[in-house]
Amino acid sequence: MDAQMKKGVLEMCILFKLKDQLLYGYELMKSVRQVFPDVYEGSIYTILRRLNATGYADITQMESPNGPARKYYGITQSGQDYLDQMLVEWRTVVSGAASFGITF
Amino acid sequence: MKQSEYLRELKENLETRVSPEELKDILSDYESFFVSGKEDGKNDEEISKELGSPAFLAKSLLEEHSGKVTVQQDKRITNSGRRISAYLIDMIIAVIPALIMSLVIGMGTIALPFLLFITYPSPAVGATTYISFAAFTTGTASEVTRVTTSEVKQNGENVDIVEKGINENNMGNGKQPSLITSIIAGLSLAFYLFYSFVCTLIFRGQTIGKKLLHIKVRRSNTALVGSGAIFCREFLGKTLINSIPIIPLISFFTILFTKEHQALHDMLGDTIVSDV
Numbered sequence: 001m002d003a004q005m006k007k008g009v010l011e012m013c014i015l016f017k018l019k020d021q022l023l024y025g026y027e028l029m030k031s032v033r034q035v036f037p038d039v040y041e042g043s044i045y046t047i048l049r050r051l052n053a054t055g056y057a058d059i060t061q062m063e064s065p066n067g068p069a070r071k072y073y074g075i076t077q078s079g080q081d082y083l084d085q086m087l088v089e090w091r092t093v094v095s096g097a098a099s100f101g102i103t104f
Numbered sequence: 105m106k107q108s109e110y111l112r113e114l115k116e117n118l119e120t121r122v123s124p125e126e127l128k129d130i131l132s133d134y135e136s137f138f139v140s141g142k143e144d145g146k147n148d149e150e151i152s153k154e155l156g157s158p159a160f161l162a163k164s165l166l167e168e169h170s171g172k173v174t175v176q177q178d179k180r181i182t183n184s185g186r187r188i189s190a191y192l193i194d195m196i197i198a199v200i201p202a203l204i205m206s207l208v209i210g211m212g213t214i215a216l217p218f219l220l221f222i223t224y225p226s227p228a229v230g231a232t233t234y235i236s237f238a239a240f241t242t243g244t245a246s247e248v249t250r251v252t253t254s255e256v257k258q259n260g261e262n263v264d265i266v267e268k269g270i271n272e273n274n275m276g277n278g279k280q281p282s283l284i285t286s287i288i289a290g291l292s293l294a295f296y297l298f299y300s301f302v303c304t305l306i307f308r309g310q311t312i313g314k315k316l317l318h319i320k321v322r323r324s325n326t327a328l329v330g331s332g333a334i335f336c337r338e339f340l341g342k343t344l345i346n347s348i349p350i351i352p353l354i355s356f357f358t359i360l361f362t363k364e365h366q367a368l369h370d371m372l373g374d375t376i377v378s379d380v
Contacts, residue, residue: 025137
């Protein structure tokens with residue numbers, strides 16, 4: 001998949017996944033990898049950091065019995081707005097492609 | 105790859121390119137990923153394979169960085185004026201022993217250390233002149249002249265008189281140097297040739313001139329210079345290659361106009377000169 005497109009799609013999927021729950025970075029990376037096995041966790045991690053830096057996701061630290069504190073990611077209000085906007089754009093793209101006859 | 109190896113490699117890839125806080129944050133995240141992976145019953149090898157190579161991760165993180173704020177690491181590259189000032193000081197220091205030679209012991213004239221001084225950028229040129237002058241005072245040169253004179257004698261009487269005059273002059277100037285004088289001359293020449301190299305080795309990147317101006321030779325990634333880099337820069341570059349007279353001239357311009365103010369010997373040793 002094209003890098004830019006992959007970045008955008010992954011970002012959307014991750015935000016969507018965070019919509020109703022807090023998720024630990026590792027679990028999140030694992031679940032994305034199950035769907036997109038060719039994506040490295042490093043890329044997912046990079047996206048998580050970016051979502052946090054731009055304020056679309058926030059981090060809740062939770063103590064872990066062994067090892068350093070775990071970071072749980074959750075969506076923020078602005079992240080929610082951004083996701084809604086992305087979903088609208090995504091639908092436009094998919095329906096646009098469909099009108100060219102690209103269906104699945 | 106073991107967890108410790110993975111984290112170390114990641115650290116090496118990111119260090120000096122992201123802030124220390126961020127580095128700590130990333131490393132702690134990855135440590136927790138290893139812990140979680142082990143809780144899932146995976147071993148270090150499997151986890152590090154899933155995580156992708158540390159180099160890839162570092163690349164991906166840094167790309168992200170360059171997208172927004174360009175956290176250009178400040179190498180504190182020294183400006184050309186300061187470098188050249190330090191160089192001038194070192195030029196003077198390098199000829200001090202030769203200067204003392206001519207003033208105190210009276211070997212040669214004051215012109216000799218001055219010649220060494222101006223040829224310092226191409227030291228072998230000065231050194232060769234110095235040696236040939238030293239040869240003059242040993243008497244070998246006078247013998248050569250005497251041979252020439254006798255050859256000339258066969259050609260014509262007039263020339264002979266002139267030559268004889270020159271010969272006598274040479275003899276007058278050239279006192280037979282004692283062994284000690286020769287040794288001291290040799291030492292001052294060695295000092296001239298190797299002062300910068302040895303000094304940089306001893307002070308790990310600094311000569312006296314550089315110390316006075318608070319500047320230092322570093323690796324181009326700002327790490328401390330090792331002996332190998334110093335050897336390439338100081339000996340191969342500045343002593344040997346710079347002795348081709350055009351090279352220092354080119355270096356002068358590359359110092360002025362390249363982004364990191366590198367001389368050719370800096371490129372050879374993969375070094376930069378930066379403010380302390």
